Amino acid sequence: xxxxxxTTIVLVIIAAxxxxxIFAANEMTKDTIIENRIIREENLYKEIFGLESDDVIxxxxxxxxxxxxxxxxxxxxxxxxxxxVYKGDERNNYGDIIVLIGVNTNGTIADxxxxxxxxxxxxxxxxxxxxxxxxxxxxxxxxxxxxxxxATFTYGSVSKFVEAASDYFQNRGDE
Amino acid sequence: xxxxxxxxxxFIKENPIFVYLLGMCPALAVTSTFETxxxxxxxxxxxxxxxxxxxxxxxxxxxxxxxxxxYIVIIATFVTIVKMLTEAYTYDxxxxxxxxxxxxxxxxxxxxxAEAFASKNKVLDSVIDGVGMGLGFTxxxxxxxxxxxxxxxxxxxWGNYLPFFVDAPIYLFTLDWIINIFTTGFEIENYxxxxxxxxxGAFIALGIILAFIQSKAVKKEEKAEAKRLAMIxxxxxxxxxxxxxxxxxxxxxx
Numbered sequence: 425x426x427x428x429x430x431t432t433i434v435l436v437i438i439a440a441x442x443x444x445x446i447f448a449a450n451e452m453t454k455d456t457i458i459e460n461r462i463i464r465e466e467n468l469y470k471e472i473f474g475l476e477s478d479d480v481i482x483x484x485x486x487x488x489x490x491x492x493x494x495x496x497x498x499x500x501x502x503x504x505x506x507x508x509v510y511k512g513d514e515r516n517n518y519g520d521i522i523v524l525i526g527v528n529t530n531g532t533i534a535d536x537x538x539x540x541x542x543x544x545x546x547x548x549x550x551x552x553x554x555x556x557x558x559x560x561x562x563x564x565x566x567x568x569x570x571x572x573x574x575a576t577f578t579y580g581s582v583s584k585f586v587e588a589a590s591d592y593f594q595n596r597g598d599e
Numbered sequence: 600x601x602x603x604x605x606x607x608x609x610f611i612k613e614n615p616i617f618v619y620l621l622g623m624c625p626a627l628a629v630t631s632t633f634e635t636x637x638x639x640x641x642x643x644x645x646x647x648x649x650x651x652x653x654x655x656x657x658x659x660x661x662x663x664x665x666x667x668x669x670y671i672v673i674i675a676t677f678v679t680i681v682k683m684l685t686e687a688y689t690y691d692x693x694x695x696x697x698x699x700x701x702x703x704x705x706x707x708x709x710x711x712x713a714e715a716f717a718s719k720n721k722v723l724d725s726v727i728d729g730v731g732m733g734l735g736f737t738x739x740x741x742x743x744x745x746x747x748x749x750x751x752x753x754x755x756x757w758g759n760y761l762p763f764f765v766d767a768p769i770y771l772f773t774l775d776w777i778i779n780i781f782t783t784g785f786e787i788e789n790y791x792x793x794x795x796x797x798x799x800g801a802f803i804a805l806g807i808i809l810a811f812i813q814s815k816a817v818k819k820e821e822k823a824e825a826k827r828l829a830m831i832x833x834x835x836x837x838x839x840x841x842x843x844x845x846x847x848x849x850x851x852x853x
Contacts, residue, residue: 427662430662431662431664431665434660434661434662434665434669435665435668435669435672438657438661438669438672438673439672441676442672442673442675442676445676445680446676446679446680449679449680449683449684450683452683452687453683453684453686453687453688456687456688457683457686457687460686460687460690464690542697542698
């Protein structure tokens with residue numbers, strides 16, 4: 425009985441010290457991690473709309489229901505809307521994926537980006553290299569998808585979000 | 600074993616990858632470039648040294664029947680800290696290594712050293728073992744990484760994933776300039792073997808390196824064997840000559 429108590433106490437102490445160390449590391453790094461994420465996000469928005477890295481932008485976020493997580497309105501330094509970025513995230517059979525779809529104010533797709541994913545790296549690379557660029561320039565009223573690649577989970581998620589973003593933008597315009 | 604021997608054993612004699620084939624998961628998965636190999640190696644050095652230090656420090660208090668879960672918790676703590684630090688300060692490396700950073704927890708090398716060395720030795724020796732084995736592991740990863748990057752791209756780059764010392768990525772070494780001594784307009788990228796950047800290429804690259812190391816080891820053994828046989832033959836010859844001399848002496852006396 426005493427032995428079991430000792431074992432329990434030792435494990436509790438190890439777990440407590442471990443938790444304290446992780447807490448300290450988290451406190452030390454969390455602000456930098458959040459800051460980095462914001463910078464990366466901003467850079468992605470600039471990349472989507474073909475802006476220079478030193479261009480100043482502001483953005484407003486709106487949470488959405490349904491397939492899309494949020495709509496980001498990207499605004500330039502003069503207060504003019506550059507376009508909208510729709511963010512979709514889900515967990516498919518390969519892992520997690522976050523897709524950003526940039527739509528210009530005239531209704532054409534500016535670009536599509538996979539911002540974060542744990543899907544199979546080789547498939548992701550293939551999709552990023554060959555199958556995202558054809559979306560750019562297409563009208564949200566008539567988006568064409570690649571039928572063969574649609575069979576993969578990564579492209580399946582991408583096409584689902586592109587379709588949802590196009591539908592949302594079209595209905596948005598009607599408002 | 601002296602402290603120097605303890606430190607150096609991980610480089611060649613007991614190299615975790617080339618001799619024991621431990622930690623093969625990162626050795627195959629993240630060695631497509633020199634930088635990712637070095638980055639993973641540095642993370643493993645930190646985790647291995649820290650976990651060896653703590654395991655050795657608390658070795659007398661951890662009950663024998665729960666030592667493995669206790670070691671795993673200690674290792675997982677350091678891996679989590681490393682993951683947070685990498686995400687905060689070297690995001691490109693964090694992004695390139697991906698899931699292989701959390702997977703350091705299950706690297707057999709780290710648990711193996713905790714179990715086989717740190718749990719039975721003093722703190723200082725365990726730290727030296729951790730640093731030595733970690734450096735040996737890093738050395739092996741870097742050898743594989745440089746080999747694969749050279750074959751897959753024709754050069755070795757710096758600054759893509761480890762943003763230290765340079766503002767933009769640079770080539771540390773490229774084969775272009777050597778070949779351009781004999782010809783002009785040669786671009787190695789047109790002749791690179793992209794396969795070596797892929798997981799299949801990792802197996803082939805590791806196979807070639809292991810075969811080279813093994814052939815060296817076999818040659819060394821063959822030399823040692825030949826030396827041993829020569830010594831035996833020499834001893835036999837001396838014994839025979841002694842016998843001959845004794846026989847001649849006997850004949851002379853008669």
